[in-house]
Every structure is written in structure tokens, then in C-alpha cells.
Amino acid sequence: MWSETNYKIRKFKERLILALTVVAVILAIIPLLSILIEVVIRGLPAISIEFLTSPPGIIGQPGGGIANAIQGTFILIGLSSLIGVPIGVLAGIYLAEFGNNPLGRVVRFLSDVLMQMPSIVIGIFVYVLVVLALGRFSPIAGAIALSIIMLPIVIKTTEESVRLVPNLLREGALALGLRRWRVILSIVVPAAKSGVVTGVMLAISRIAGETAPLIMTVLGSQWFFTSLFEPIDALPLRIWRLALLPYEYAHQQGWGAALVLIAIVLTLNVVAKTLTKISFGRRVKI
Amino acid sequence: MEKGDKEGDTNLSEVGATRLLHLPSISLKGDTLFLALTIAAATSIIVIMALLIIKIYEGAAPVFNRFGFSFLTSLEWNPVEGMEAYGALPYLLGTLTTSAIALIVGVPISLGVAIFLAEIAPSSIRAPLSYVIELLAAVPSVIYGLWGVFVFRFWVRDLIEVPLSTYLGFIPIFSGTPYGLSVLTGGLILAIMIIPTVSAVCREVLLAVPSTQREAAYSLGATRWEAIRIGVLSYARAGIVGAIILGLGRAVGETMAVTMVIGNAVGPAALPTSLLKAGQTMASLIANEFNEADPVSLHPSALIGVGFILLISALIINVAAQLLIYRVRAKGVVE
Numbered sequence: 022m023w024s025e026t027n028y029k030i031r032k033f034k035e036r037l038i039l040a041l042t043v044v045a046v047i048l049a050i051i052p053l054l055s056i057l058i059e060v061v062i063r064g065l066p067a068i069s070i071e072f073l074t075s076p077p078g079i080i081g082q083p084g085g086g087i088a089n090a091i092q093g094t095f096i097l098i099g100l101s102s103l104i105g106v107p108i109g110v111l112a113g114i115y116l117a118e119f120g121n122n123p124l125g126r127v128v129r130f131l132s133d134v135l136m137q138m139p140s141i142v143i144g145i146f147v148y149v150l151v152v153l154a155l156g157r158f159s160p161i162a163g164a165i166a167l168s169i170i171m172l173p174i175v176i177k178t179t180e181e182s183v184r185l186v187p188n189l190l191r192e193g194a195l196a197l198g199l200r201r202w203r204v205i206l207s208i209v210v211p212a213a214k215s216g217v218v219t220g221v222m223l224a225i226s227r228i229a230g231e232t233a234p235l236i237m238t239v240l241g242s243q244w245f246f247t248s249l250f251e252p253i254d255a256l257p258l259r260i261w262r263l264a265l266l267p268y269e270y271a272h273q274q275g276w277g278a279a280l281v282l283i284a285i286v287l288t289l290n291v292v293a294k295t296l297t298k299i300s301f302g303r304r305v306k307i
Numbered sequence: 308m309e310k311g312d313k314e315g316d317t318n319l320s321e322v323g324a325t326r327l328l329h330l331p332s333i334s335l336k337g338d339t340l341f342l343a344l345t346i347a348a349a350t351s352i353i354v355i356m357a358l359l360i361i362k363i364y365e366g367a368a369p370v371f372n373r374f375g376f377s378f379l380t381s382l383e384w385n386p387v388e389g390m391e392a393y394g395a396l397p398y399l400l401g402t403l404t405t406s407a408i409a410l411i412v413g414v415p416i417s418l419g420v421a422i423f424l425a426e427i428a429p430s431s432i433r434a435p436l437s438y439v440i441e442l443l444a445a446v447p448s449v450i451y452g453l454w455g456v457f458v459f460r461f462w463v464r465d466l467i468e469v470p471l472s473t474y475l476g477f478i479p480i481f482s483g484t485p486y487g488l489s490v491l492t493g494g495l496i497l498a499i500m501i502i503p504t505v506s507a508v509c510r511e512v513l514l515a516v517p518s519t520q521r522e523a524a525y526s527l528g529a530t531r532w533e534a535i536r537i538g539v540l541s542y543a544r545a546g547i548v549g550a551i552i553l554g555l556g557r558a559v560g561e562t563m564a565v566t567m568v569i570g571n572a573v574g575p576a577a578l579p580t581s582l583l584k585a586g587q588t589m590a591s592l593i594a595n596e597f598n599e600a601d602p603v604s605l606h607p608s609a610l611i612g613v614g615f616i617l618l619i620s621a622l623i624i625n626v627a628a629q630l631l632i633y634r635v636r637a638k639g640v641v642e
Contacts, residue, residue, distance in 0.1 A: 035532040042427060045419025046436065049506070052499045053443050056454045063457075111348035119342065120349070128349045130629060131356050137553065137625040138359075138618075139560020141590050145614040146359045148597075149366040169355055176352070202341030230447020233562040233590070237597050257449040257563075264453050264567060272457065279450050290445040294438070 060279050067277025077243050077259075083270040087278045089245045090259035093160070094285075096246055097239070097255055098225055100164030105171035106221055110210075112172070113179025113217075118205060120180070129180075136173035143169050144234030152238060158252040163239035167228040174224040175217075178297075182216020183209060215296060222293035226286045232257035256282045360618065367612035370605050378612060382575040386596075386606040393609035395589070395616055397577035401490065402559055402588040402620075404579040405569070408494025409558040413501045414551055420502065421509035426535055437510065444503035452567030455496045460487035460568055463495060468583050483583040486570070490579045490586035493569035497561055501554035508553060512546030512635065513539055549631035556624040559590075560617065566591035589617045 071086055078085025112132075116125050147166040152158055186209050194204040210217070235241070240252035241262060256278055263275035370378060370393055381394025424437050464487030475481040483489075516539045524538035540547070570585025577587040587595075593610050600606035 031530050031533065035530040038532045038535075039427060042419040042423035045416045046423050046440075048416050049420050049440055049443070049499075049502050052454075052459070053439065053446070055458060056446060056450065059454055059458050060450065108348045108351055111345045112352065115345035115349040119345065124346070124349065128352050130633075131352050133629050134622070134625045135352060135356060137556050137560075137621070137628070139562065139590060139621050141560065141562045141593055142359070142363070142614055142618045142621060145366070145593070145611055145618075146362055149362045149611065150358065153366075172352065172355070201338050203337070205341070226445060230449065232447070232449040233594055236594055240598065257447055260449050260453055261563065261567070264456055275453055276457075279453050282447060283450055286445060286447055287442065290442070294441075 057283075060276060060283055063273065063276035064280030065277075067273045068280065072274070072277055073281075076245060080266065081268060083268075085274075087256065087259055087274065087281065089242065090254040090256045090278065091281065092246055093239070093242075093253040093255040094229060094257075094282075096160055096253065097163050097167055097235075098229060100160060101167035101171055101228060102221065102225065104164060105168035105175060105224065108168075109172045109175025109221075109224075110179050110217060113176045114183055114205060114210070116176065116180040117183035118209070132173040132176050135169070136177070139233075140166075140170055140231050141233035141236075144237040147234065148237040155250065157250060158238060158240035159250045160239055160246070160253050161249050163235055163253075163255070166234040166238045167231060170228050170231060170234070171224040174227060175220050178220020178223065179213070179217050182213040182220070185216065186212045219293040219296045222289050222296075226289035226293065229289070230257055230282060230286050232261055256285075360622075363611060363615050363618055367608060367615040370608040370612045373605065378609075379616070382578065384574040384577075384609075386600065386604060386609075388601075388604060391605050393605065393612070395609075395613050397572075397575065397579075398587050398589045398592045398613060399616060401569075401577060401579050401586045402590070402617075404490055404582075404586070405494040405497055405565060405588055406555055406558040408491065408582075409497035409501055410551065410555060411498075412495060413498035413554060413558075414505060416498070417502050417505035417550075417554070418509060418547070420506040421513055422535060424506070425510045425513035426531075426539065437507070440503050440506060442503075443499070444507075448500070448561060448563040449567075451496060451500060451564035455492065455564055455568040456488075459496060460492055463487050463489075463492045467491065472583055480581050481583060483581045485583055486585075488568055488570035488585055489583050490569060491582040493565045493586065493588065493591075494582075496564050496568055497558045500561055500564060501557050504557050505550045505554035508550035508632070509543075509547055512543045512550065515546075516542050545631060546635040549628050549635060552624055552628035552631065556621055556628060559624060560621050562590040562594050566594045571595055589613045593617075 069086075071084070073086060073091070074088050075086040076089040077087070112128065116129055119125065120129065143166050147162050147169070151162040151165055155162070190208050190212060191204055194208045195201070199207070235255050235258050239255060239258070241258040242252045242254045244254075246253050260275050260278045260282065263271045263278060266272075374381070374393060378393060378395055379399070380396055381392065382396055383392040383394050384397075385392045420440060424433055424440075428436060464485050468485030468487065468489065468491065471481045472483065472485050520538040520542050521534050524534035529537060565588055569587060569591055571591065572585040572587050573592075576585075577592075579586045593614055596606070597610055600610060
């Protein structure tokens with residue numbers, strides 16, 4: 022059995038598989054490279070002062086821009102952070118400081134399940150819960166949907182970073198007679214701050230590109246923001262609508278909007294991950 | 308913190324500190340208040356999950372009551388007033404088909420990437436390479452869709468669909484005119500999108516396999532691949548299955564990219580009878596039709612009903628994946 026030819030076959034098999042893994046890596050990277058190259062090459066020509074500062078023009082005629090979509094995206098990010106960050110950070114603190122009990126385990130498990138929930142399902146949920154109740158599409162509904170998507174990410178990163186704060190700090194502060202809540206808010210959370218901040222940035226980079234839940238909550242619009250109870254636009258929605266239009270100029274604008282969006286999302290993502298690497302010595306997995 | 312010393316702390320601060328330092332009793336309330344606040348925040352996750360299921364079911368109830376079980380088995384989809392008929396079967400099958408393509412193509416590539424990153428790559432390129440692969444996960448779905456419509460679609464058409472239909476077109480699943488907007492393109496774009504998820508979890512699982520496993524295999528005279536196959540992959544099997552299920556969860560729920568490349572067929576035409584035909588998944592149907600649905604008809608309710616099926620599928624898949632990964636973690640294989 023263990024002849025020379027057998028050994029050669031086994032050696033050949035080894036080389037073949039090792040080569041195949043390299044092929045797999047190349048296959049995995051090609052789409053990313055292609056996306057980045059296409060977005061830059063096709064998107065750059067669309068970028069101009071007018072494109073970045075004016076709302077969409079008349080459909081079918083070149084001109085106009087994506088300013089209202091950029092504005093809408095930032096409004097949505099702000100509103101959803103306002104809801105999602107405090108709740109997420111408090112829940113993360115609970116899990117890290119008091120969560121070694123059945124409630125903690127249930128919350129941790131459901132939070133992991135919620136993190137993987139398709140975003141369109143969350144969109145439908147908020148449609149039934151908020152849009153039908155208010156009778157209109159609104160940034161409020163969009164922000165609620167996006168904050169639900171943020172929540173598990175913020176919870177997870179907060180829990181991980183609070184857990185990494187050494188117990189010595191807590192014990193020292195308690196020994197000085199500080200209350201638990203004072204210890205957590207004044208000692209533990211500041212020590213875990215950079216981890217929490219990067220978690221929030223990762224969550225924002227995720228929701229900035231979400232499209233599906235916005236279809237059924239903010240709807241999209243041609244105009245700038247007027248009220249919290251009127252439909253607004255957002256970059257991902259605008260990209261989608263532009264891509265569906267049968268005009269060459271619209272496609273170019275779509276690529277331009279994609280360039281703006283990908284710049285926002287990847288900057289946040291890369292900065293956040295680099296920060297976690299500095300503060301944790303490793304990157305947090307989402 | 309351990310449960311034991313947590314209680315210890317409370318006793319110490321309640322008995323010792325307040326008496327000795329004469330701290331105002333309000334601070335005791337502070338502790339209770341803060342704990343209540345964090346519990347409320349944590350419980351919000353349970354409330355959200357419960358409401359999610361209840362509310363979506365409520366939204367879907369009109370169509371469930373009207374069509375009953377045939378909502379799952381019927382092929383018709385007609386929102387025209389007076390002729391309304393809704394059946395979700397073609398989209399359920401469409402989701403199954405695209406997800407299957409995504410797993411068949413995406414899992415071997417992800418495993419290859421994970422094996423390369425965990426076992427083969429020199430340490431100098433490990434970190435930057437995994438970083439680049441994770442970036443794939445950060446690209447928004449709608450940008451995959453844009454790239455899918457204007458770039459990837461033509462790759463699929465020219466490199467895969469045209470040869471398939473020319474040489475194998477007589478087989479029903481390869482019949483049809485190659486346009487590039489098809490079930491196949493939808494499945495392949497999903498394959499690309501699940502690679503970062505599946506490969507990241509697989510890599511984590513592989514890295515956690517104790518090195519004694521590899522050493523034992525080498526000491527028996529195994530080649531590098533044999534050591535990986537016998538010593539590492541079989542040991543990490545449960546975790547790898549968890550990663551694949553997680554990938555399946557992502558493929559089932561992914562919306563925008565698929566919506567933009569799958570061709571959006573409706574009704575019996577949406578049955579995925581051929582890979583080269585236009586199709587529709589549950590998620591893409593909802594994204595496409597939601598804004599056009601007339602609020603007084605059953606149409607929105609039917610779309611929410613499709614969303615309910617999607618929710619239940621995602622729930623089953625994700626709970627299974629989490630349980631598997633939790634079990635592997637508890638065994639100490641991961642982290």
C-alpha cells in the first residue's frame with residue numbers, strides 16, 4: 022500500500038488542494054476589487070458640486086443631484102443612533118455586569134438571533150407597528166427600523182468591551198465606598214469607551230447602507246427634509262431608484278451616489294475596525 | 308463577574324460603607340434605579356422579538372384567513388381588484404433555489420478561504436487578507452445590486468449562461484434565453500455575499516482546533532492536506548455546519564442585490580423551472596411590490612404574509628445556527 026507511487030499521489034493531492042485554496046481566495050476577492058474599481062471609475066464622472074448640493078431634477082432629464090438623499094441618510098443615522106445607542110449600551114452593560122443569569126442568557130441569545138434577522142423582515146414589522154398606526158411613511162418609522170438593526174451590534178460590542186475592563190478597577194472603586202452604578206458609569210464605562218464607540222461606528226456603517234427596511238418605512242422622496250412625519254429620501258433608496266430608471270444619465274448618477282455611500286460606509290467601517298484593533302488588541306467579530 | 312463576589316460586593320457596600328461613611332440613602336435608590344434601567348434596556352430585545360412575530364402575523368392575518376393553507380401552495384398572484392388571488396409557492400421555491408445555488412457555490416469557496424487563512428497562509432498576509440475579505444461584508448447590498456445589474460450580469464451571461472444554453476439547453480433546467488437577469492445570477496450574487504460570513508466563522512472554528520490534532524496526524528505520516536482533513540476539518544465539523552447554516556440565513560433574507568438581478572417574474576412564471584429564467588424570491592417580491600400595493604386591497608397583507616413565511620424560515624435557520632455555534636463554544640472549540 023505505502024508504495025512510492027501512492028506517496029506521489031498523496032503529495033499531488035496535497036499540492037492540488039493547497040492550490041485550490043489559493044484559487045478560492047482569488048475568487049473571493051475578485052468581486053470586491055471589481056465593485057470598488059467600477060464604483061470609482063463610473064461614479065467619479067458623476068460627482069460635481071451640483072450633484073452633491075441639489076435635489077433630483079425632473080425624471081428623464083439629466084441634471085439634479087442627490088443632496089436630499091445624503092441629508093436623509095444623515096438624519097436617519099442621527100435619529101436611529103438617538104434611539105439605538107442608549108438602549109444598546111445599557112443592555113450591553115446589563116449583560117456584562119449583571120447578565121450571568123437566565124434573563125441574561127435569553128437576552129444574549131435573542132440578540133444574536135435578531136442580529137441575523139433579514140432587514141426586510143424588520144422593515145415589515147415597523148410598517149405594521151408604526152407606519153400603519155401613524156397612517157404615513159416617515160423618518161420616525163425609518164429610524165425605529167434602523168435602530169432595531171443597530172441594537173444587537175451595539176449590545177454585543179458593549180458587552181465585550183465592558184467585560185474586558187479588569188475587575189481590579191471595580192474592586193478598587195467599590196472599596197472606596199462608591200455605589201455599583203457610580204462605579205459602572207464613572208469607572209467601568211469610561212474604561213470601555215473606545216470599544217463602545219467603535220461598536221456604534223460599526224452599527225452606523227451597517228445601517229447607512231440598509232435599503233430594504235427603508236422601502237416600507239421612509240418611502241423615498243424628491244425633496245429635502247420638511248418634517249419628521251413626511252417621507253424623506255436616503256442614499257441607498259436613491260441608488261435603487263436610479264438604477265431602475267431606463268436612462269443613461271440616471272445610471273451614471275446611481276454610480277455617483279454609490280461612490281458617496283461606499284465612501285461613508287467603508288470609512289466608518291475601516292476606522293472602527295482599526296480602532297478596535299488598537300483598543301482590544303484584536304478585532305471584534307460582527 | 309462571578310455571582311458570588313457580586314453578592315459579596317452588595318453586602319459590603321450596603322452594610323459597611325453606608326454606615327461608616329454616612330452616605331445618603333438616596334444612593335441605594337441609585338443602584339436599584341440603575342439596575343432597573345439596564346434590565347429595561349435588556350428586556351427590550353425580548354419585547355422586540357415577541358412584537359416582531361405578533362405584529363407581522365397580525366398584518367398577514369387577513370390573507371391567511373381568506374386563503375388559508377392555499378396561500379402556501381397556490382401559484383397564482385393577482386392583485387387586480389375582484390380577481391385577487393395570492394399564492395406564495397413560486398417565491399418560496401425561488402428562495403430555496405437561489406439559496407441552494409449560493410451554498411453550492413459559496414461554501415466550497417468560503418471553506419477554501421478559511422483553510423487558506425487558518426492553516427496555510429504565512430502569518431504576514433493572514434491579517435490583511437482576512438481584513439479584505441471582511442470588507443466584502445461591509446459593502447451595502449444595494450451596491451452589490453448596482454454592480455450586479457451593470458457588471459456581474461454580463462459576466463454570468465457571457466461566461467456561464469451562453470455556454471450552458473448552447474451545449475446543455477436541451478436539459479429543462481438550462482433552457483431559456485440567456486439574459487443575465489436570472490435565478491442563476493441571483494444565486495451567484497448571494498454566493499458572493501455569504502462568503503465573508505461563512506469564511507469568517509469557519510476560520511474562527513479552524514483556528515480554535517488544538518494543535519495536538521495536527522501533530523497527531525503528522526506523526527502518523529499524514530501530508531499537510533491529510534492533517535487538515537483528518538485532524539482539523541473532522542474535529543471542527545459542528546462549527547463548520549453552524550457557519551454554513553448562518554450563511555443560509557443570510558442568503559434567505561438577502562433582498563436588494565437579488566431583487567435587482569433576478570428578473571422579477573410573478574405568478575406561475577416565477578416557478579424556478581430553469582436556472583436561466585427570470586425568477587423571484589420571497590424577499591425580492593416584497594421589495595418590488597410593497598410600494599405599489601393598494602392599501603385597501605389584500606395586496607399589502609399578502610406581501611406581509613410572504614414576510615411572515617420569511618420570518619419563520621429565518622427564525623428556524625438562525626436559532627439552529629446559534630444553538631450549534633453555542634454548543635461548539637461551550638465545548639471550548641471556539642474562543
